Every structure is written in structure tokens, then in C-alpha cells.
Amino acid sequence: MEFNPSGGLFQFAVQLGEALADRGHRVELLTGPDPELPSRSPGLSILPVLPTWHPSEGAGDHPLRRRARRVRRAAQYHAAWLAVLRHVRRTRPDVVQFSGGRFPADGAVLALMARLTGRPALVTIAHSPLPFNEQRATGEVLRQNRLLYASFGLGYRSVDAVVVLGEQSAADLRAAWPDVDEVTVVPHGDEGVFLRGTPGPADGTDPVVLFFGTMQAYKGIDLLLEAFATVRARRPDARLVLAGAPSGDTDLEGLRSTAQRIGGVDFRAGYVPVEEVPVLFEQARVVAAPYRYANASGVVELARTFGRPTVGTRVGDLPAVIEHGETGLLVPPGDAGALAEALLDLLDRPEEARRMGEAGRSRSVTGASWATVAERIEEVHLRALARRDSAPVAGEEPA
Incomplete structure (x- = not known):
């Protein structure tokens, strides 16, 4: 049930x-x-x-x-x-x-x-x-x-x-x-319920970072925006997509204001229907999971299913599925500087994003x-x- x-x-x-x-x-x-x-x-x-x-x-x-x-x-x-x-x-x-x-x-x-x-x-x-x-x-x-x-x-x-x-x-x-x-x-x-065919490779995308899922403070969206300001300063062509329903306690207007000030942020506050999920992941080069707290993560599994590397934090069960340097990159929780550098690493090296994304997809198929x-x-x-x-x-x- x-x-x-x-x-x-x-x-x-x-x-x-x-x-x-x-x-x-x-x-x-x-x-x-x-x-x-x-x-x-x-x-x-x-x-x-x-x-x-x-x-x-x-x-x-x-x-x-x-x-x-x-x-x-x-x-x-x-x-x-x-x-x-x-x-x-x-x-x-x-x-x-x-x-x-x-x-x-x-x-x-x-x-x-x-x-x-x-x-x-x-x-x-x-x-x-x-x-x-x-x-x-x-x-x-x-x-x-x-x-x-x-x-x-x-x-x-x-x-x-x-x-x-x-x-x-x-x-x-x-x-x-x-x-x-x-x-x-x-x-x-x-x-796999979201797949509509074989997803395209991560290196066939523009430099897009995706945050997906319910917008809650513990997921570090404020930290991600701080990191993305650094990313934009060095990669003006980079974009960040924030997609998900806000929780009742989310400071939605504060996040929206920060996103507008930084620029390059596609702010989609609302539940994402199942049929719209594949496009979001296929257009992204990297998925961000800058959580302050976590157990297992369906979002990381989505990233692996679609062949996208994840930049996440060393909290909870995330390090077990985000293998540093293999299926994504791990940074300390709360460290916006390290988060920015990890995102830039994969945005600047699309071939590495593809390699890690394909490795994650392979592990998902065989082990999950x-x-x-x-x-x-x-x-x-x-x-x-x-x-x-x-x-x-x-x-x-x-x-």
C-alpha cells in the first residue's frame, strides 16, 4: 500500500x-x-x-x-x-x-x-x-x-x-x-518507468545542470544557487533548471529572487508530470543533488537511468550510488565552492560526463x-x- x-x-x-x-x-x-x-x-x-x-x-x-x-x-x-x-x-x-x-x-x-x-x-x-x-x-x-x-x-x-x-x-x-x-x-x-527509448548521451547536450524533485531546504537549493553564481561567472552559457513542487515551508519567493539575480536559471516550481520528466533529464548534462541530509535518492536513480552523472554530497546513502570519479562527483555538504568546481568539471568536460553517465546507467541496469x-x-x-x-x-x- x-x-x-x-x-x-x-x-x-x-x-x-x-x-x-x-x-x-x-x-x-x-x-x-x-x-x-x-x-x-x-x-x-x-x-x-x-x-x-x-x-x-x-x-x-x-x-x-x-x-x-x-x-x-x-x-x-x-x-x-x-x-x-x-x-x-x-x-x-x-x-x-x-x-x-x-x-x-x-x-x-x-x-x-x-x-x-x-x-x-x-x-x-x-x-x-x-x-x-x-x-x-x-x-x-x-x-x-x-x-x-x-x-x-x-x-x-x-x-x-x-x-x-x-x-x-x-x-x-x-x-x-x-x-x-x-x-x-x-x-x-x-x-525505467520514465524511459521512452534509449536516452541520448550526456555529451550531446548543452551545459545544463538539473535539480529535480520536491523543493525543500534540506536539499540545498540555496547552496546550489550560490554555486551556480560561480559557475555562471566562468561559464556564461551554463544554465540551471530547478524543477519540482515546493514544499509548504519552502521560501519560494526568496529562491526565485536569487535565481533571477544570478541569471540563466529556469525556475519551474510545480509538480512535474510523468510525461515531462524524460525531456528534463535528456536535456541535462549533469544532475545536482547538493543535499544536507539524505537516505536513498530516487533522483540519483533517475540520473543513472538516463545516463547522467550526479554531483552530490557525502551524506546518507548517496556515496553508495554516486561513486566518486566513476558515476559522478561527491563534495562535502554545505561547501558551495566545492560544488561549483565539481559542476564546472563536468560542464567543461562533456566526454567525462558521458563516461560517468554511461557507467551509472550500466550499474543501474545490473545492480538495481x-x-x-x-x-x-x-x-x-x-x-x-x-x-x-x-x-x-x-x-x-x-x-
């Missing part, structure tokens, strides 16, 4: 569901209204039965309107969990797989499901293992909330298996909740194909079923 009917988490869920279906499983993906992708596999049914919303809806609304909307969405969120419970009781699947957690209700529902007689095996894919809620006022990324940490821990302990998308994510989860037993690392998976991911997830599901079957029934003393 995936509450969001669009965006990176939904796209991940669809591609994984298709790959599991291709292995002979019957898969149902529960999600919200008007999902942005159809199923390409007869074994995957996408069911828009949850009363949720698209993550980019209302991102540019006035703060007072956003506060009022939170009350309505809280009710919708809890109603969505009730819909999940009803569906599970009615259809009795072998495995139910969730997409991490965001709110205190999540852990409570998982704990409830774990106590049901005849329950399915429960698996969580923790895209962001720690409570994540960026605070614009303080710049903090992780939400220091005792109730939320307790809820996450309850949820992780209640399921039969937890999956994360990188070794650093696994280390973070185990450090916060050392009593969580089953934690498995799998690769993110490629972004959805067939590979689905095989690993299938193994997790089998272990989760065995763990469920060996667990004592609620109310009984273990043997």
Missing part, C-alpha cells in the same frame, strides 16, 4: 509491484485517488480506494489555509487506515507491505494488525527510517518528538520484517531502535534492476511469513 497516489514513493511502489507480479505473484496496490501511473503488468492491480491526496496538492497555499487543511487531512489519513484494515480483513492477503511511517497512528495500527488472528505477514519499507519533518524556522530535518519516535519503534517491532534502501539507513534505524530484529537492505531500483529488487523482496516476504507462523498467538504464552 502507498497512501500517496503520485510522486517518488508511488512510482517506487508501482515498479516494485510490477516486478513482483512478473515473478508470478498476484499484487494489489492500495492508494489514493487518480493515481498517476497505470499498471503495465496483468498481475498488478492498482486500487485507488484510499481517501488520501496527491502530495503536491496545495503546496503554494497561504499558511492559514495549510493549517486548516491539516485538520481535514488528519481525518482523511485515519479513514485511509480504516479502509486498509477493512480491505485486509476482506481479502486476507498473505503479505501486507507498507511504505514507512509518518504519524503516530502508523505504529499503533501496525501493532493492532500484528495481534489479529490469522493475520498476514507484515513488512515495512522504510524509505526514511527516522521521523522526518523539516522545520523551516530552525533548519532541523529530523523531528525530535518522543511520541513519534515511540510510534516508529512500535511499528518496526510489530512487523515481521523491515526493509531499507541503504546501509546508512540501516545503521540509523538500528542505532535508534536496537531491539528491531529483521532489517534488510535492498537497492532502490531503477526508474527491478527484477533484482523483487527477488530480494520476495526473500524478505518468505522470511516474514516464516516469522509470522512461528510467533505466539496474541494472548498465549510462548512455548
Whole structure:
């Protein structure tokens, strides 16, 4: 199940569901209204039965309107969990797989499901293992909330298996909740759902830098603009494309003003429909990921899928997929000077951009194909079923 009917988490869920279906499983993906992708596999049914919303809806609304909307969405969120419970009781699947957690209700529902007689095996894919809620006022990324940490821990302990998308994510989860037993690392998976043919090489482009994805402060857009000012001073023909939906706490006007002052910046604040994504990546020579904090990154996988090198920071799980000097370049987080030099290096040497981009695409095809991911997830599901079957029934003393 995936509450969001669009965006990176939904796209991940669809591609994984298709790959599991291709292995002979019957898969149902529960999600919200008007999902942005159809199923390409007869074994995957996408069911828009949850009363949720698209993550980019209302991102540019006035703060007072956003506060009022939170009350309505809280009710919708809890109603969505009730819909999940009803569906599970009615259809009795072998495995139910969730997409991490965001709110205190999540852990409570998982704990409830774990106590049901005849329950399915429960698996969580923790895209962001720690409570994540960026605070614009303080710049903090992780939400220091005792109730939320307790809820996450309850949820992780209640399921039969937890999956994360990188070794650093696994280390973070185990450090916060050392009593969580089953934690498995799998690769993110490629972004082949966006391909419309073989992408052109990186050296066939103009000197274009692409930032793609939700515009949030922790992703270092301000740092990228500072670096791009240096790039423009030395390469007046360089362009920067900023494309993605702003989060509710993004200083959109401040970023836009800075971009206009620097020049050469194509500022596209808004959700990018699936059909427009390929053009953005094929027109770029290099993708920028100047994050201050990260787990795994679907944007880096997009870059690899389209044969584009990534200039990123040494944070989270990024160094595992951005191999310095091989599939991209890594710089220290917060260092605008180093970021500018790395971008210039690949803009000035298109043949190197091509080499690194092709290496990244090759690694994505061989090590992060959805067939590979689905095989690993299938193994997790089998272990989760065995763990469920060996667990004592609620109310009984273990043997």
C-alpha cells in the first residue's frame, strides 16, 4: 500500500509491484485517488480506494489555509487506515507491505494488525527510517518528538520484517531502535518507468545542470544557487533548471529572487508530470543533488537511468550510488565552492560526463534492476511469513 497516489514513493511502489507480479505473484496496490501511473503488468492491480491526496496538492497555499487543511487531512489519513484494515480483513492477503511511517497512528495500527488472528505477514519499507519533518524556522530535518519516535519503534517491532534502501539507513534505524530484529537492505531500483527509448548521451547536450524533485531546504537549493553564481561567472552559457513542487515551508519567493539575480536559471516550481520528466533529464548534462541530509535518492536513480552523472554530497546513502570519479562527483555538504568546481568539471568536460553517465546507467541496469529488487523482496516476504507462523498467538504464552 502507498497512501500517496503520485510522486517518488508511488512510482517506487508501482515498479516494485510490477516486478513482483512478473515473478508470478498476484499484487494489489492500495492508494489514493487518480493515481498517476497505470499498471503495465496483468498481475498488478492498482486500487485507488484510499481517501488520501496527491502530495503536491496545495503546496503554494497561504499558511492559514495549510493549517486548516491539516485538520481535514488528519481525518482523511485515519479513514485511509480504516479502509486498509477493512480491505485486509476482506481479502486476507498473505503479505501486507507498507511504505514507512509518518504519524503516530502508523505504529499503533501496525501493532493492532500484528495481534489479529490469522493475520498476514507484515513488512515495512522504510524509505526514511527516522521521523522526518523539516522545520523551516530552525533548519532541523529530523523531528525530535518522543511520541513519534515511540510510534516508529512500535511499528518496526510489530512487523515481521523491515526493509531499507541503504546501509546508512540501516545503521540509523538500528542505532535508534536496537531491539528491531529483521532489517534488510535492498537497492532502490531503477526508474525505467520514465524511459521512452534509449536516452541520448550526456555529451550531446548543452551545459545544463538539473535539480529535480520536491523543493525543500534540506536539499540545498540555496547552496546550489550560490554555486551556480560561480559557475555562471566562468561559464556564461551554463544554465540551471530547478524543477519540482515546493514544499509548504519552502521560501519560494526568496529562491526565485536569487535565481533571477544570478541569471540563466529556469525556475519551474510545480509538480512535474510523468510525461515531462524524460525531456528534463535528456536535456541535462549533469544532475545536482547538493543535499544536507539524505537516505536513498530516487533522483540519483533517475540520473543513472538516463545516463547522467550526479554531483552530490557525502551524506546518507548517496556515496553508495554516486561513486566518486566513476558515476559522478561527491563534495562535502554545505561547501558551495566545492560544488561549483565539481559542476564546472563536468560542464567543461562533456566526454567525462558521458563516461560517468554511461557507467551509472550500466550499474543501474545490473545492480538495481527491478527484477533484482523483487527477488530480494520476495526473500524478505518468505522470511516474514516464516516469522509470522512461528510467533505466539496474541494472548498465549510462548512455548
